[in-house]
Amino acid sequence: MAPSSSSGLTFKLHPLVIVNISDHYTRVKTQLNPPPSVCATENASSNNGEAMLQPNPRVYGCVIGVQRGRTVEIFNSFELLFDPSTETLDRSFLEKKQELYKKVFPDFYVLGWYSTGSDAEESDMLIHKALMDINESPVYVLLNPAINHAQKDLPVTIYESELHVIDGIPLLIFAHTSYTIETVEAERISVDHVAHLKPSDGGSAATQLAAHLTGIHSAIKMLNSRIRVLHQYLAAMEKGDIPCENSLLRQVSSLLRRLPAMESERFHDNFLMEYNDKLLVTYLAMITNCTSTMNEMVDKFNIAYDRNARRGGRTAFM
Amino acid sequence: MNSTEALIASIQGLSASSGDLSALHGILRKAEDSLRTNSDVQLATLEQLDPSIHSLGYLYLLEALTRGPVSKAKSVLLIARFINSCDAGQIRLASEKFVTLCKRFKDRVLELKDPLRGVAPLVSAVRKVQVSAKCLTALHPDCLQLCLQAKCYKAGFSILSDDILEVDQPRDFYLYCYYGGMICIGLKRFQKASELLYNVVTAPMYQVNAIAVEAYKKYILVNLIHSGQFSGSLPKCASSAAQRHFKTWCTPYYEVGNRYNDGKIRELEAVVVAHSSDFEEDNNLGLVKQAVSSLYKRNILRLTQKYLTLSLQDIANMVQLANAKEAEMHVLQMIQDGQIHALINQKDGMVRFLEDPEQYKTSEMIEVMDSVIQRTIGLSKNLLAMDESLSRDPLYLGKVGRERQKYDFGDDFDTVPQQFSM
Numbered sequence: 109m110a111p112s113s114s115s116g117l118t119f120k121l122h123p124l125v126i127v128n129i130s131d132h133y134t135r136v137k138t139q140l141n142p143p144p145s146v147c148a149t150e151n152a153s154s155n156n157g158e159a160m161l162q163p164n165p166r167v168y169g170c171v172i173g174v175q176r177g178r179t180v181e182i183f184n185s186f187e188l189l190f191d192p193s194t195e196t197l198d199r200s201f202l203e204k205k206q207e208l209y210k211k212v213f214p215d216f217y218v219l220g221w222y223s224t225g226s227d228a229e230e231s232d233m234l235i236h237k238a239l240m241d242i243n244e245s246p247v248y249v250l251l252n253p254a255i256n257h258a259q260k261d262l263p264v265t266i267y268e269s270e271l272h273v274i275d276g277i278p279l280l281i282f283a284h285t286s287y288t289i290e291t292v293e294a295e296r297i298s299v300d301h302v303a304h305l306k307p308s309d310g311g312s313a314a315t316q317l318a319a320h321l322t323g324i325h326s327a328i329k330m331l332n333s334r335i336r337v338l339h340q341y342l343a344a345m346e347k348g349d350i351p352c353e354n355s356l357l358r359q360v361s362s363l364l365r366r367l368p369a370m371e372s373e374r375f376h377d378n379f380l381m382e383y384n385d386k387l388l389v390t391y392l393a394m395i396t397n398c399t400s401t402m403n404e405m406v407d408k409f410n411i412a413y414d415r416n417a418r419r420g421g422r423t424a425f426m
Numbered sequence: 427m428n429s430t431e432a433l434i435a436s437i438q439g440l441s442a443s444s445g446d447l448s449a450l451h452g453i454l455r456k457a458e459d460s461l462r463t464n465s466d467v468q469l470a471t472l473e474q475l476d477p478s479i480h481s482l483g484y485l486y487l488l489e490a491l492t493r494g495p496v497s498k499a500k501s502v503l504l505i506a507r508f509i510n511s512c513d514a515g516q517i518r519l520a521s522e523k524f525v526t527l528c529k530r531f532k533d534r535v536l537e538l539k540d541p542l543r544g545v546a547p548l549v550s551a552v553r554k555v556q557v558s559a560k561c562l563t564a565l566h567p568d569c570l571q572l573c574l575q576a577k578c579y580k581a582g583f584s585i586l587s588d589d590i591l592e593v594d595q596p597r598d599f600y601l602y603c604y605y606g607g608m609i610c611i612g613l614k615r616f617q618k619a620s621e622l623l624y625n626v627v628t629a630p631m632y633q634v635n636a637i638a639v640e641a642y643k644k645y646i647l648v649n650l651i652h653s654g655q656f657s658g659s660l661p662k663c664a665s666s667a668a669q670r671h672f673k674t675w676c677t678p679y680y681e682v683g684n685r686y687n688d689g690k691i692r693e694l695e696a697v698v699v700a701h702s703s704d705f706e707e708d709n710n711l712g713l714v715k716q717a718v719s720s721l722y723k724r725n726i727l728r729l730t731q732k733y734l735t736l737s738l739q740d741i742a743n744m745v746q747l748a749n750a751k752e753a754e755m756h757v758l759q760m761i762q763d764g765q766i767h768a769l770i771n772q773k774d775g776m777v778r779f780l781e782d783p784e785q786y787k788t789s790e791m792i793e794v795m796d797s798v799i800q801r802t803i804g805l806s807k808n809l810l811a812m813d814e815s816l817s818r819d820p821l822y823l824g825k826v827g828r829e830r831q832k833y834d835f836g837d838d839f840d841t842v843p844q845q846f847s848m
Contacts, residue, residue, distance in 0.1 A: 377787060380787045380788065380789065380791075380792070381785075381786075381787035383792060384786050384787050384791055384792060384795065387792065387795040387796070387799065388786070388795065390799055391795060391798060391799050391802065394799060394802040394803060394806060395802060397806055398802060398805055398806045398809055401806065401809045401810055401813055402809055404813060405809065405812055405813040405816055408813070408816045408817060408822055409816060411822060411825050411826060412816065412819055412821045412822035412825055413821070
């Protein structure tokens with residue numbers, strides 16, 4: 109729906125912004141639909157009215173950063189209240205926040221705004237125009253909160269506004285822009301930390317050992333397929349389907365003679381012993397893994413359910 | 427009359443898809459009382475229904491019938507046939523009714539003094555009611571009880587081989603582990619019996635219950651037979667009620683255990699004879715005798731750790747056996763069971779004790795290791811799932827949040843008295 113932008117500006121997005129937006133969204137969503145057991149005692153009265161509001165609330169906020177020449181770098185963001193009656197963002201609050209941020213970060217100024225959803229909508233244009241008096245060409249950062257495991261890249265899109273003439277009327281429409289992610293050292297550490305909290309079923313080889321082993325696995329797979337090809341070729345030659353090529357046969361036989369002696373008794377012995385040793389080590393590793401998981405779980409269980417446990421004792425968190 | 431016919435018609439009509447089934451379930455529940463009082467419901471009405479297609483309706487009718495006038499033998503036959511052919515999906519909609527029906531079946535079978543007939547139907551009933559292989563149902567202990575009465579331990583053991591992860595009623599769990607332990611004792615698998623009985627003994631309980639006391643008595647004896655150890659105190663994870671009260675109920679067993687630890691056969695036998703009436707009452711006399719005979723084995727095992735070679739006569743003297751012949755028989759038995767490794771030289775009556783020849787480098791070993799590792803991986807997955815569900819538990823999150831605030835006051839981790847109340 110939105111075409112690509114042609115303004116020529118390069119956008120750099122910091123992960124802090126993405127984390128902020130997703131945190132804001134998650135918080136609002138959890139507060140609207142609280143888990144059943146916890147808030148039963150607390151918000152019994154206020155809960156009745158808003159039991160199941162819109163399952164995907166839209167959140168709004170402002171993004172701030174620096175623009176140097178043709179590069180726009182979005183560093184940070186803060187939240188804003190959306191007034192559904194007038195369909196605008198709370199202006200006074202925005203200006204107050206802007207002043208506060210100016211004191212701490214004098215270089216940053218409001219570059220645009222963000223929201224959540226799957227696609228840019230018409231009503232967003234109104235908000236966009238309202239912001240145009242702070243920044244002549246604001247950016248619109250859109251985060252898609254729907255979790256899609258098949259999707260490989262971030263569900264974040266950045267739109268710019270462009271003046272296009274459609275049917276003789278000059279209209280402002282949203283246009284896609286590409287962006288890159290830029291990290292500061294502190295952000296890299298926190299993103300690394302969050303990434304390691306991945307759930308148990310993950311799939312991708314995140315650790316070095318797994319990457320190394322996958323490499324070996326694919327190498328062996330390729331060797332196996334090549335040997336299979338050779339085997340088929342030799343069988344066909346024996347049957348007579350393919351004319352005998354002596355040079356190839358000589359190469360194959362020299363290759364075979366280079367193989368180590370695999371048939372001797374001692375090789376078998378050593379091989380099995382090493383194999384069993386590795387299996388025993390794996391078993392030990394699995395048991396240690398299980399024991400540590402069980403330990404953590406028992407700690408959590410004691411905290412949650414044990415009535416008279418913590419009398420001034422220390423617990424090792426994490 | 428009309429209501430029953432209408433009911434039959436609706437059962438036959440609505441047994442097709444799951445939406446219809448829930449409607450049918452509602453109808454049946456409302457009609458339950460009328461079914462009970464209505465004397466027109468006879469066996470003939472049952473003939474009109476097919477148990478494999480109309481399982482839900484058949485279940486309700488059968489339950490109302492067997493409560494009333496139908497003879498015991500006939501009801502046993504009907505229920506057995508029903509269990510074998512019913513549809514598991516429909517049954518799970520009305521699992522409590524099914525469970526009561528099966529319990530009634532078990533009672534009738536026991537009254538008829540023919541427990542063997544009930545074993546196969548109950549085993550299949552357990553499989554059908556189980557939502558997943560990890561859930562414990564109310565039928566498990568009943569099935570195991572029947573297997574025990576019928577002495578067909580293998581069928582019972584097949585039920586025991588599931589790993590139970592979810593338990594509904596604690597009483598079911600106690601009974602399941604207790605009966606399971608007894609079945610394993612019957613099969614002479616003392617390791618698994620010891621684990622199951624340990625579960626009962628250390629299960630959380632606020633008051634001592636009879637099942638746990640009986641299980642503890644058997645647990646002491648099984649431990650003596652299996653590993654030759656007796657400790658007078660319960661494991662630390664047993665509930666405080668158990669730790670305080672079990673001792674008073676199990677004094678004869680404690681004495682047996684203590685004598686066993688001393689290792690003298692004569693005294694052990696004297697104690698057994700003294701308390702034999704107690705053991706008879708608890709039906710544990712057989713186990714006690716097995717424990718006594720295992721003491722010989724334990725003593726011979728101790729000898730292997732001290733000596734390299736020994737003559738048969740010396741073994742007989744040290745272990746207080748009658749003569750060398752008996753010693754030879756014992757040692758031979760132990761070699762066959764795999765408990766010790768030794769060579770008997772019959773010419774001069776010497777026994778040479780050897781090391782364990784297992785080098786762990788055969789291909790059979792690989793298969794053993796592989797299966798064990800797979801099991802551990804499965805266990806680890808279950809543990810991780812439990813851990814994650816605990817981390818999401820709002821009770822836990824609430825308490826963690828509250829505690830964290832206390833430690834926010836700088837690095838003073840040493841002796842912060844808990845005066846700060848939230």
